[in-house]
Amino acid sequence: MSAPAYDLVIRGGTVATASDVFPADIGIRGERIAAIGEALPAGAHEIGAAGRLVLPGGVDAHAHIEQLSAAGIMNADTWESATGSAALGGTTSVIAFAAQHVGADLAQVVSDYAALAAKGSLVDYAFHLIVSDPTEKCLRTDLPALLGGGHGSVKAFMTYDRLRLEDEQVLDLMVAAKAGGGLVCVHAENHGMIAWMGKRLVEHGHLAPRFHAASHPRGSEAEAFDRLVAMAALVDQPVMIFHVSTREGVAAVRRARGAGHKVYAETCPQYLFLTAADLDKPGLEGAKWMCSPPPRSRDDQEALWQGLALGDLQLVSSDHAPYAFDATGKLSAGPEPSFKQIANGLPGLEWRLPLLFDATVSGGRLGLSRFVELTATAPARIYNLPGKGSVAIGADADLCIWDPDRVVTLTDAAVHDRAGYTPYAGRTLRGWPTVVLRRGEVIVEDGALVAGPGSGRFLPRNGGEAARPTGRLGPEASLVLGP
Numbered sequence: 001m002s003a004p005a006y007d008l009v010i011r012g013g014t015v016a017t018a019s020d021v022f023p024a025d026i027g028i029r030g031e032r033i034a035a036i037g038e039a040l041p042a043g044a045h046e047i048g049a050a051g052r053l054v055l056p057g058g059v060d061a062h063a064h065i066e067q068l069s070a071a072g073i074m075n076a077d078t079w080e081s082a083t084g085s086a087a088l089g090g091t092t093s094v095i096a097f098a099a100q101h102v103g104a105d106l107a108q109v110v111s112d113y114a115a116l117a118a119k120g121s122l123v124d125y126a127f128h129l130i131v132s133d134p135t136e137k138c139l140r141t142d143l144p145a146l147l148g149g150g151h152g153s154v155k156a157f158m159t160y161d162r163l164r165l166e167d168e169q170v171l172d173l174m175v176a177a178k179a180g181g182g183l184v185c186v187h188a189e190n191h192g193m194i195a196w197m198g199k200r201l202v203e204h205g206h207l208a209p210r211f212h213a214a215s216h217p218r219g220s221e222a223e224a225f226d227r228l229v230a231m232a233a234l235v236d237q238p239v240m241i242f243h244v245s246t247r248e249g250v251a252a253v254r255r256a257r258g259a260g261h262k263v264y265a266e267t268c269p270q271y272l273f274l275t276a277a278d279l280d281k282p283g284l285e286g287a288k289w290m291c292s293p294p295p296r297s298r299d300d301q302e303a304l305w306q307g308l309a310l311g312d313l314q315l316v317s318s319d320h321a322p323y324a325f326d327a328t329g330k331l332s333a334g335p336e337p338s339f340k341q342i343a344n345g346l347p348g349l350e351w352r353l354p355l356l357f358d359a360t361v362s363g364g365r366l367g368l369s370r371f372v373e374l375t376a377t378a379p380a381r382i383y384n385l386p387g388k389g390s391v392a393i394g395a396d397a398d399l400c401i402w403d404p405d406r407v408v409t410l411t412d413a414a415v416h417d418r419a420g421y422t423p424y425a426g427r428t429l430r431g432w433p434t435v436v437l438r439r440g441e442v443i444v445e446d447g448a449l450v451a452g453p454g455s456g457r458f459l460p461r462n463g464g465e466a467a468r469p470t471g472r473l474g475p476e477a478s479l480v481l482g483p
């Protein structure tokens with residue numbers, strides 16, 4: 001008897017890519033997709049997918065994992081708990097952060113984060129390198145080596161004490177990233193406006209979590225976007241704008257892209273599904289919904305959906321930043337903190353895909369192919385993760401089988417990360433991932449993890465096409481840069 005044609009066949013499902021939806025079997029050999037077609041020959045193993053959708057595993061390009069905040073507060077998750085929760089929600093690749101704090105050696109920081117991920121990750125992973133101390137050594141020695149050694153992006157903060165860079169430093173980082181072919185990702189908000197508002201709100205006795213939203217005036221976003229784009233244009237460096245939250249922010253991105261700047265932008269479920277009203281809860285409860293930028297309004301949600309529909313925003317990431325609602329996390333400053341003393345961040349790796357599936361596919365907002373594009377294909381393409389984010393012959397067999405009719409009500413008890421709560425408790429979603437494969441191996445079956453920590457793999461990458469400059473240097477900068 002001849003050997004089976006495939007190690008595994010996923011049979012009888014409906015396959016969806018960013019461009020097509022069609023019935024097909026998928027034949028897997030080793031870690032890769034070997035065939036896509038009807039009535040494929042038998043595999044050594046088979047998974048029946050009749051009545052199911054077979055989609056690429058999700059790619060979450062913005063997750064804070066086992067990361068120390070600048071205020072010294074540790075994320076609730078380990079790599080194992082964060083990526084286990086990611087896998088249970090259908091995500092098979094993440095890009096997390098290696099976060100340099102002031103005074104730290106970037107090369108050492110990256111090596112420390114890489115060791116944690118190698119030990120714990122259940123999904124494949126890469127890093128954005130947070131630069132908060134752009135010393136000569138950092139920019140001239142460490143960064144070139146890291147960008148050349150498999151790290152394709154850096155991240156800068158324009159706000160947050162002890163993390164933020166001044167505009168001049170942002171320009172230095174852009175030039176260094178450009179030399180190394182890396183993409184620059186930015187948390188862009190006007191620091192002065194936020195600091196000014198925060199201080200005065202506290203002086204006026206406005207301490208509750210709901211005032212966090214007011215402390216990030218909506219204009220602080222678009223102003224920072226415009227300034228960032230002007231800097232990027234001066235030195236001809238492509239940029240990714242993280243977590244767009246406002247209508248004006250979407251408009252700023254649209255303007256920049258329309259003017260031919262190489263600007264990318266993401267939004268996150270918290271801006272599509274939550275509003276500032278979610279922070280308005282008795283006592284400190286609203287802290288659970290505190291992230292930066294804050295959730296905004298229904299009108300902003302509509303503008304973000306429009307931005308996704310029109311392509312101004314290319315992807316949806318989680319910005320997973322879990323802090324437990326106790327003294328280890330949100331309440332680390334004591335039992336009665338002001339909003340300024342509460343860690344910013346929401347858990348979100350696990351249910352990014354089900355939340356988006358429910359809205360875009362079950363709710364009919366953008367449809368199945370756009371769901372795949374926004375949550376898997378675009379992040380893999382923009383961040384240059386070859387073999388990820390698509391169902392294609394030769395691609396990694398990172399697949400998620402969905403039951404499009406399964407209805408699930410989200411609860412705090414059901415979440416698998418270590419924040420201990422979900423900001424989406426009580427919502428009922430239609431559509432759920434049932435089986436998840438990472439490089440041909442089943443890692444989730446019937447809602448249970450069947451992979452071990454450390455089985456995820458580092459994804460070396462460079463900045464790729466997204467990071468390639470346009471060749472149009474700002475005329476003033478051409479006097480000081482280039483040949």
Ligand code: DUC
Binds near residue numbers: 187290292293344345
């Ligand atoms: N905002 C950030 O910029 N990072 C992590 C979490 C958050 O809310």
Ligand code: ZN
Binds near residue numbers: 187242292293
């Ligand atoms: Zn941010």
Ligand code: ZN
Binds near residue numbers: 062319321
């Ligand atoms: Zn973030």
